[in-house]
Amino acid sequence: MARHQEYQYLDLVEHVLKHGDRRIDRTGVGTLASFGAMLRFDMSDGTFPVYTTKRVYWKTAVKEMLWFLTGQTNIRSLLQENVRIWTDWPLDKYRKASGSDISQEDFEARILADEEFALQWGDLGPVYGKQWRRWVGPDGKEYDQIASVIQTLRTNPTSRRMLFHAWNVADLDQMALNPCHNFYQFFVSGLNGDQTPKLSLMVGIRSNDLGLGNPFNTCQQAALLAMVAQQVDMVPHELICVGGDVHLYLNHIELAETILQREPRPFPKLRLLRRPDSIDGYRIEDFEVTGYDPHPAIEAPVAV
Structure with a gap:
């Protein structure tokens, strides 16, 4: 029997807990930190990678992703x-x-x-959605990175330039928080067969809070992959999360120790109930998630 995919996350938490470099961070809370990690989640059978060793409020995560897509700040x-x-x-x-x-x-x-x-x-200043949908060039022209990626997926799916990001150096000092998940790249496989092409997404995360941020982001990035795949007539394949500075806040140690004592339960399944005319048309009601039976939620403070 295949090992549960959530163990990738739990193994990373355990590694940082045991071997992380103790340091004082920007927030003053302090962290245990390691550098460089990769998690891969196969979504090809409808799996929705929402962690089960503590409840993840997936609707809140998806609503945030939908908000990013509006370009609002x-x-x-x-x-x-x-x-x-x-x-x-x-x-x-x-x-x-x-x-x-x-x-x-x-x-x-x-x-x-x-x-x-x-x-x-x-x-909040020119955070995620502003950069994704309304990046301003030196000529004052606005660039919609999401629309460009979707157009390229439809017309040139073997391109190596199907990406968007939020690290706009000129705008960083105006943002409430510099982007943590800041680089998204798509990859299409199965174009030469008679089956529906498969779409994968790799997300680069410069600063990855394992206690609160990682579970939340993984869920919402999986939702993004599902939406984009539907828009371009493909099926979701792999979500790949690449972390730079992966860390546990020192006030999340108890959270980490608790989830490591819990046995992962089956991931839920995701089905999109409707196909909107564009990526802008999705609503939270379009997401049907079945079979989610997590362990209890764990409250933990956000470091500001």
């Missing part, structure tokens, strides 16, 4: 979808600027109620 639209994962950064900025100790709940309520306040305090 303000948390207001996320909060309208009940997604709170980006609030920490603008909240921290507002507290420092105003001297207020406003609660996260009250800050989010004000963002939702007051559009002008949201415009001033809810924007």
Whole structure:
């Protein structure tokens, strides 16, 4: 019997826990860190790689991916979808600027109620979606990297240039958070046979938080692969995640030790219930996930 694919993740967590380099990081929390890792997930049978050794809120992860695809950068639209994962950064900025100790709940309520306040305090700068869909060239022209990749997949699927990224050096200092998953490249196989071509996606992650970020990102990147494959009449094949600085925050050690004691359960299956006219048309209701039976969730703090 084949080894459960989630053990790749658990083996990496165990390696970093035992051999990671202890260091103080940007956030001041501190990490155990290793350099260079690869995880490969086969999605060809409908598998949706959502980890099971702790519950991953896959709908929240997919909603964030759908938000990236809109090109938006303000948390207001996320909060309208009940997604709170980006609030920490603008909240921290507002507290420092105003001297207020406003609660996260009250800050989010004000963002939702007051559009002008949201415009001033809810924007994250030119983060992921802005670069993916509206990268601005030196001539002022906007470039839609996602649309270009999809067009190339349809017209020249053996191209080695089917990629997009978010590391826009000129914009980094304006971003609430520099992009962690910053390089996406597609690869098509099976073009010479009589079967449907297979689409794979490799994601480069410069900074990979194993406790919270990795489980979340793996799930949403798998959703992206499924969407793009459907749009170009292919089937999802492999999701490949390549980490640079892979790390565990020191306040996630207990989380890591807990999941290592748990036995992985079968990954769920993913089916897209509808084929929108374009990559822009997907909604969370289009994702049918069946057979997800994870171990209980583990609460852990986000390092800002």
